Amino acid sequence: MEPWQLTAAAAAAKLQDGSLTAEALTRSCLERCAEREPITKALVFLDAELAIRNARRVDKAYAKGVLHGLPLGVKDMIDTADMPTTHNSPLYAGLQQGRDAACVGVARGEGAVVFGKTDTVEFAAAGRRALTRNPHDVTRTPGGSSSGSAAAVAEGMVPIAFGTQTGGSTIRPASFCGVYAMKPTHGVVNSEGAKRYSHTLDTIGWYGRSPADLHLVARAFRLFGTEAPVAKSVGGLRIGLCRGPHWNIAAPESQEAVLTAAKRLEAAGAVVEDMVLPDAFDEISRAHHIVLHGEGRGAFLQEFLAAPGLLHQDFHDRALNKEGITPRDMVWAYDHAAACRRLFDAVFPGYDAVLTPAAAGEAPVGRQDTGNPIFNSMWTLLHVPCIGIPCITGPNGVPVGVQIIGPRMGDAALLDVAAAVAPVVDAA
Incomplete structure (x- = not known):
């Protein structure tokens, strides 16, 4: 196995015990980029010499942080001190702010190797689309707006990457690209230094190739409770199956993914119950x-x-x-959102998590349509944590995932549930 093939958690263990260096992992990721980037076009800025210098700096560090030595992709509307931040906009071509966004500063402080900038929809909002292609079918979108971040992790170019979500821009690309993703509780990660779209909605999220990868990044951000994960078994978990108010919009493959995940969980001993949201939703x-x-x-x-x-x-x-x-x-x-947040929080602790679609269906063909965010936007407004989990392959051979949801500030417990259910749900 080449180093780039390791999950972030597996690589982190080797980096911590000294059997792998940050430079060796970075060089392996650069080799992977040389092979796949011309096809996938996930990155808008990559300076190999800079990435290696960043890795060597990490290798010389006296203390090893949570993310020590892990190459990190950064969405190109999040500031990086040593790289441009263009927002995929002609207004800001070549712009270099000279300081890290708060999330990048935390990651760098915890030993991450800031590797390169990943392509995005313009301002992570609308307008120009990323050039990125879906790693599973280059005729299809990887989703948006965190297009390059999801694709880069799926391709093994980097083990972890930052995305953002204002509607469905973290979880939906994870479904399309077949990777894991976390949108944490709104506000628990400082969004300073990322382009603002909506202060009520904007949330920094991240990608990995396992629940343990997501947990590493959550620990770096000191999310409440993540310092002491709780091992859970699928047996005995109570999962609410939430079709939500837009189930009729879900394509057959999206409905199949949710129902398949539910059946797999039940077969493994979980209690899965239909959950109907109040009319206000x-x-x-x-x-x-x-x-x-x-x-x-x-x-x-x-x-x-x-x-x-x-x-x-x-x-x-x-x-x-x-x-x-x-x-x-x-x-x-604003008032309706506040009322719905209280209604949804009241669902817990009756359930350990809520299971629901991660996207309306498979990744659409082309770059312009990055997918319907209807199965993500409500959760973003509710400020609740969401974790995307791969599940099935759709009729056209590309991934279709699901997501699990927890209550506000329930990030640590949701990560614990993800660690338990992922081997069952992601059974391919």
Whole structure:
């Protein structure tokens, strides 16, 4: 096995005991990039000499952090001190801020090797699409907006990578690319230094190839309770099967993934029960849409005024409030979201986790359609932690995943559940 083939957790064990160096792992990832990047196009910035210098610096460190020696892909709307942050926008071509975003600073402080920048939808919002292709079928999207991050982890270019989620931009690409992903509770990871779209919704997330990989990054961010993981068995877990208000939109393969995961869990001893959300959740996606576009007005106003000729029409529409959102709409959406958060929290501790679709179906053909976020946006608005788990292969031979959900601030417990259920759900 080549070092690039190791999961982050497996590599971390070797890096900690000294049987693998950061430089050796980085060089292996660079070799993998040389092979696959011309095809997948996951990266927008990669300086091999810089990556090796970063790895050597880590190898010289006196103390070994949680992420010691692990090459990290960083979504190209998150600032890195030693690399450009272009936001996939002609406004910011070559921009280098000279300081790390908070999440990058934490990762670097815990020993990660900042490896390169991954492609994204413009401003992680709309407009221009990433050039990235799905590693399982290059005619299809890897999802968006964290397109390059999900694809880079799926290809073995890096063992971990940062994404962000404002609608469905972390969990949906994980489903399309067949990797694991975590969107933590909103606000537990400092988003300073990442392009702002919606302060109510924007959440830093991450990718790996196992639940243990996700747990490593969670530990680096000191998520509550992650310092003492609890080993759980599938037998005895109570899982709520939540079709949600948009089940009719789910393609047959997405419905199959959820029902297959439920059957596998039941066969392994878990208790799986249908869970019906209160009627208030019928309006949760409308509330998300209002918040997204209402807060997005201000998020892109600076660019609209400074360089309108370089700004995609999507952002003109946001700055000019094409949706016609009113102050009354915003107040209703904020209040509705708050009420639904309390309703969803009340589901626990009756369940250990909620099982639901991760995407509307397989990855669409082409780059323009990055997939419908309808099965992610409600959870983003609810501020709850979500973990994406690969499950089945769809009718066109590409992955279809599921996601498990926990209550707000229940990140550690959800990671414990993921560690137990993943070998059952991801049985391929």
